[in-house]
Amino acid sequence: MPMTSSRGKALAGTVTVPGDKSISHRALMFGLLTVGETRITGLLEGEDVINTAKACRALGARIERTGPGAWTVHGVGVGGLVQSAEALDFGNSGTGCRLMMGVVGCHPIRATFDGDASLRKRPMRRALDPLELFGVRVVAQGEGGRLPITIEGPRDAVPVVYESPVASAQVKSAVLLAGLNAPGVTSVIEKEATRDHTERMLSHFGASVTVTPHGAHGRRIDLVGQPELKPAPVVVPADPSSAAFPLVAAAIVPGSDVTITGVMMNTLRTGLITTLIEMGAAIEQLNPRIESGEDIADLRVRGSRLTGVDVPAHRAPSMIDEYPILAVAAAFAHGTTRMRGLHELRVKESDRLAAVADGLAAAGVDYAIDGDDLIVEGTGRAPGGGTVATHMDHRIAMSFLVMGLATDQPMSVDDTGFIVTSFPDFIPLMRRLGADFA
Missing domain, CATH: 3.65.10.10 (Enolpyruvate transferase domain)
Incomplete structure (x- = not known):
């Protein structure tokens, strides 16, 4: 089903995203x-x-x-x-x-x-x-x-x-x-x-x-093979790939103040957070702790003035699913953001590199693809006004709905049905924070 997101009030509140x-x-x-x-x-x-x-x-x-x-x-x-x-x-x-x-x-x-x-x-x-x-x-x-x-x-x-x-x-x-x-x-x-x-x-x-x-x-x-594995309880932390959407939304919508609880902080999964902090995002880690062998923390993020950065290729494995939403953040940054080594994006649920590029074009954002690099020319704002083809990809749908919360004109996506594969509560959760989805 199609959906449109529009610029409105600042986002605020405390939420818990789905388990990783x-x-x-x-x-x-x-x-x-x-x-x-x-x-x-x-x-x-x-x-x-x-x-x-x-x-x-x-x-x-x-x-x-x-x-x-x-x-x-x-x-x-x-x-x-x-x-x-x-x-x-x-x-x-x-x-x-x-x-x-x-x-x-x-x-x-x-x-x-x-x-x-x-x-x-x-x-x-x-x-x-x-x-x-x-x-x-x-x-x-x-x-x-x-x-x-x-x-x-x-x-x-x-x-x-x-x-x-x-x-x-x-x-x-x-x-x-x-x-x-x-x-x-x-x-x-x-x-x-x-x-x-x-x-x-x-x-x-x-x-x-x-x-x-x-x-x-x-x-x-x-790994030594043929072990006798012993039952052990598993506490599933909040998924950093799902947390990425309210995280970026709060960073790009002026005046926002959002806390996301219990997010996994495994250093091999926090490339997006590292990159956003480099861009100037106001992100605080609160109450760090360990559960079931994984580092977790609560994340507080506020509306921020972002600056373009160069994202090294060796960081890609720690944030491979987060590049679509990072591209959205880059559109609102001041200056050029270059994301290097994105060949793995071509073999995800869709050709995500092409889908992200098409979405940026629909929003009126200048970009270029140089080999496996995505280059986004940020100006601090994005016109919006377009409709994005999601290609049955949940992360493309969520990324460009988030984008519409800060663009000058509303953004639409053609299909939100596949969001349930990873984040069934995405739309009501974002609405609780103040998002205008219709």
Whole structure:
């Protein structure tokens, strides 16, 4: 359904955004791979995560929702997965699909993975290629290695040493999750450090995992296979990728004062916050603490005068999902913002680089694409007045609705339906802060 956002009063209030999607997916999967009961609180109950829960049930877990965001998982343990009679359907979720390929990969069962029309367009070979090194066999696949894909796990998997050619937490996690059911040590080497939720959760559930520096910005992760994972409670922190929208909205709407509670502050996920502070955003971290192995804090942000900055390519893995909303912030900054190394944006739910560029054009903002760099020429204001094609991408929809809260003329998006995949409460939450959405 289409929606329009308009400039209005300053935003104010205290809100809690949904639980982190990355942690939510992993909490369910680790519950599946653990013998006993895993209790999860704060689970993101968007469509993507619900589809992961359904897949875990199909593979043998008993899962129960006991209250809002509260779930229990009775798992079958590493090596204990059952073969699903039907395809595992992940809807729009590339994270759920690729990580579950790793979970299933080294089990001696056959599984078919599928998704919606958008997910069927996304590349899966980047996860399949390393899985084949373990002995996983790809039985069937769509054109170009796309969904639907059927894989068959080996009876005797072999551990691997995998040097990832792309900075992808999904690929790294798929390899480590596959390595759980392979004897010996499985290792992943990454040239650029990516979000480390899988490594942290492996330790939280009792696996033996070692992380060491590798090169200037990379790391090596070594995992001892075939552990007996022990049930452990998981408190899911607020998703920094979801917090990004009210965070930027408050920064670009003059006079705003917004606090977002319990946000994950893992340094491999806070690239946007680092960048916004460099731009001059008034962001305070309040009440820092640790829960379930993750750093969290409350964030207070106020309307700010932003200045354009150069965002280095090595920061991309820590904020890859936040570039659309950063581009919105850059439009209201004074001066040029250059975001470097955005090739991964081309293979998200949409070609996000092209979608962001089209959205900026619809808002009358000057920009350029130079290779994999996005350059935004900010003037402190943006005309607005256009309609943005979201291409079934939830982050494009939310980003340009936020933009319309500060443009001279209202901004419209053609479809808000996919917002529910990651942030079901986005529209009412923003309205509670004072956003004019119609």
